[in-house]
Amino acid sequence: MDDIVTEDLSKSYPSGWPGRPPFVALDGLSLTVRRGEIFGFLGPNGAGKTTTLKILLGLVRATSGRAHLLGEPAGDVATRRRIGFLPESPYFYDYLTAEEFLGFYGELAGLSRAVTTQRVDELLQLVGLGEARTRQLRKFSKGMLQRIGLAQALIHDPELVILDEPMTGLDPVGRKQVRDLILSLRDRGKTVFFSTHILHDVEMICDRVGIVMKGRLVASGRVNELVRQDHIQSVEIVCQHIKTEGNALIHSLATRVLQQGPQCLIVLPSPDAVDVLVGEIRRQGGRLLSVTPHKASLEDLFFHEAAQAVSRVPAHVTSGRVS
Amino acid sequence: MGAIGVIAVNAFRESLRDKILYNLVLFAGLLIGLSVLLADLSITEHHKVIADMGLAAINLIGVIIAMFVGISLVNKEIERRTIYTIMARPISRSFFIMGKYFGLTLTLLVNMSVMLAVFLLTLWLYHVPIEPSLFQAVQLMFVEILVVTAIALFFSTFTSSTLSAIFTLGLYVIGHLTADLRAMVANSEGVVGKAVVDLLYYLCPNLEMLNIKGQAAVGVSVAPEYMMLASLYGLLYAGVLLTGACLVFQRRDF
Ligand SMILES: Nc1ncnc2c1ncn2[C@@H]1O[C@H](COP(=O)(O)OP(=O)(O)OP(=O)(O)O)[C@@H](O)[C@H]1O
Ligand SMILES: [Mg+2]
Numbered sequence: 001m002d003d004i005v006t007e008d009l010s011k012s013y014p015s016g017w018p019g020r021p022p023f024v025a026l027d028g029l030s031l032t033v034r035r036g037e038i039f040g041f042l043g044p045n046g047a048g049k050t051t052t053l054k055i056l057l058g059l060v061r062a063t064s065g066r067a068h069l070l071g072e073p074a075g076d077v078a079t080r081r082r083i084g085f086l087p088e089s090p091y092f093y094d095y096l097t098a099e100e101f102l103g104f105y106g107e108l109a110g111l112s113r114a115v116t117t118q119r120v121d122e123l124l125q126l127v128g129l130g131e132a133r134t135r136q137l138r139k140f141s142k143g144m145l146q147r148i149g150l151a152q153a154l155i156h157d158p159e160l161v162i163l164d165e166p167m168t169g170l171d172p173v174g175r176k177q178v179r180d181l182i183l184s185l186r187d188r189g190k191t192v193f194f195s196t197h198i199l200h201d202v203e204m205i206c207d208r209v210g211i212v213m214k215g216r217l218v219a220s221g222r223v224n225e226l227v228r229q230d231h232i233q234s235v236e237i238v239c240q241h242i243k244t245e246g247n248a249l250i251h252s253l254a255t256r257v258l259q260q261g262p263q264c265l266i267v268l269p270s271p272d273a274v275d276v277l278v279g280e281i282r283r284q285g286g287r288l289l290s291v292t293p294h295k296a297s298l299e300d301l302f303f304h305e306a307a308q309a310v311s312r313v314p315a316h317v318t319s320g321r322v323s
Numbered sequence: 324m325g326a327i328g329v330i331a332v333n334a335f336r337e338s339l340r341d342k343i344l345y346n347l348v349l350f351a352g353l354l355i356g357l358s359v360l361l362a363d364l365s366i367t368e369h370h371k372v373i374a375d376m377g378l379a380a381i382n383l384i385g386v387i388i389a390m391f392v393g394i395s396l397v398n399k400e401i402e403r404r405t406i407y408t409i410m411a412r413p414i415s416r417s418f419f420i421m422g423k424y425f426g427l428t429l430t431l432l433v434n435m436s437v438m439l440a441v442f443l444l445t446l447w448l449y450h451v452p453i454e455p456s457l458f459q460a461v462q463l464m465f466v467e468i469l470v471v472t473a474i475a476l477f478f479s480t481f482t483s484s485t486l487s488a489i490f491t492l493g494l495y496v497i498g499h500l501t502a503d504l505r506a507m508v509a510n511s512e513g514v515v516g517k518a519v520v521d522l523l524y525y526l527c528p529n530l531e532m533l534n535i536k537g538q539a540a541v542g543v544s545v546a547p548e549y550m551m552l553a554s555l556y557g558l559l560y561a562g563v564l565l566t567g568a569c570l571v572f573q574r575r576d577f
Contacts, residue, residue: 085411091404
């Protein structure tokens with residue numbers, strides 16, 4: 001069962017000037033989010049993440065393509081009862097108190113007054129705003145607004161939670177809390193789809209990720225599939241009491257040698273040379289302290305894709321000028 | 324409570340927390356006070372001046388609130404992006420528009436009632452007879468305000484706040500002039516001019532129809548049939564504009 005399916009989703013915004021072509025924000029984006037998973041939607045600034053999310057919520061109409069949420073077309077009014085949404089930057093009615101604010105969204109979601117009151121209490125506790133419940137939102141700090149926004153998205157206990165950069169504006173404690181919250185949502189069988197440009201968050205909690213660049217999905221899959229865990233990029237070896245200076249063998253194998261007192265750090269470009277180097281350390285009577293393989297991270301993949309996306313553009317431009 | 328009700332009640336709450344409304348009520352009190360002052364100067368038409376000024380003040384303030392709050396009603400939500408989380412809820416865009424409209428209507432109703440109460444108190448204090456015609460005038464004023472709010476809301480769904488203000492004010496002024504204009508050109512030779520005025524007459528709201536302040540101030544009532552017809556006309560006009568606003572709003576991107 002798939003909770004979010006988009007097929008060939010495109011969106012162009014009118015340029016506002018007659019004769020100038022419209023700006024293509026999304027360019028045939030297809031992705032699938034399965035029920036019960038945490039899906040990270042990753043991309044640099046201006047990649048089209050918010051645009052995608054807005055289409056899913058029916059705030060913006062796609063120029064072409066299709067999107068379905070929970071089996072219904074995106075923008076279907078009744079389905080939104082089962083969806084929670086946190087927009088990019090929290091802009092809310094600042095004349096309401098935290099309590100009134102959540103109550104308003106509970107009632108909008110069709111909850112009874114009794115249930116709303118109970119949920120408001122629960123969520124204020126959950127996001128750590130119990131003390132600020134009677135304070136007006138205009139007096140909230142940025143992080144507090146982010147938290148109340150999150151509470152608003154969860155007030156009606158939705159099956160599908162869509163969050164646009166839920167961790168921005170939060171301190172390290174807050175980030176961890178949000179990560180734990182997202183994980184606990186999955187434990188309760190909810191589906192979470194969130195956008196971010198912070199790779200660390202994605203690597204830590206996502207079941208699957210999609211990387212979007214310039215309105216296209218350039219990669220998607222499980223984090224460990226994407227970064228191919230078996231593909232070790234480099235190996236760091238720390239040892240003691242060996243002489244590296246003038247040692248041709250070590251210098252020919254290593255990309256970097258760092259000597260600090262008796263301790264020595266040697267970086268190898270691949271795991272192939274580990275055996276040879278360890279043999280050399282033994283031969284000298286040195287002591288091996290650690291061997292650390294460095295895997296390709298999501299970050300490497302991200303920069304790799306970003307570099308490709310950037311290099312694609314000038315090619316288009318030049319070919320356009322030539323023809 | 325349905326979604327429209329939730330939106331309406333919240334819109335009402337917003338306007339209550341907006342201090343501007345209180346200030347305008349205060350302003351009404353001041354104007355009425357001024358009318359009393361003026362009445363002291365002109366001894367002859369004492370009663371008429373108080374009634375005139377009072378009705379004019381209620382009307383002016385009602386229209387100002389209707390225009391300015393009406394324009395910002397939906398525009399502000401889009402500009403401040405508060406609309407994102409609302410439209411992500413199980414509520415259709417039309418219901419949102421209607422909820423906002425009824426919220427402001429409720430605000431205006433409360434506001435007008437307070438002003439009317441202050442007005443009646445002033446009349447009573449100065450021993451001015453309270454004629455039924457005064458109530459008739461205020462009722463039609465309220466209908467006019469419903470139309471003005473709908474105009475403001477309609478324009479604000481597709482243009483900027485500034486343009487909406489200009490258009491709404493323009494339509495308001497024209498709405499008060501078309502009947503006169505039509506009478507003026509009725510005997511003229513120019514076919515084109517006549518056609519233009521006719522078009523304006525039928526397109527723009529005939530707001531002068533809802534203005535019976537002049538005769539009401541001197542205690543002359545209108546027939547109940549006129550009240551019915553004029554009210555119906557105003558409500559119909561507001562309904563058409565509101566439908567238009569909903570249709571335009573349906574196709575917007577946020
Ligand atoms: N209403 C609009 N009119 C014109 N262009 C727009 C509009 N909204 C977004 N865009 C453009 O579409 C592109 C994608 O924007 P979007 O907000 O989806 O990016 P994003 O991936 O969310 O970026 P960020 O990480 O900075 O939030 C951007 O180049 C942006 O300028
Ligand atoms: Mg964004």
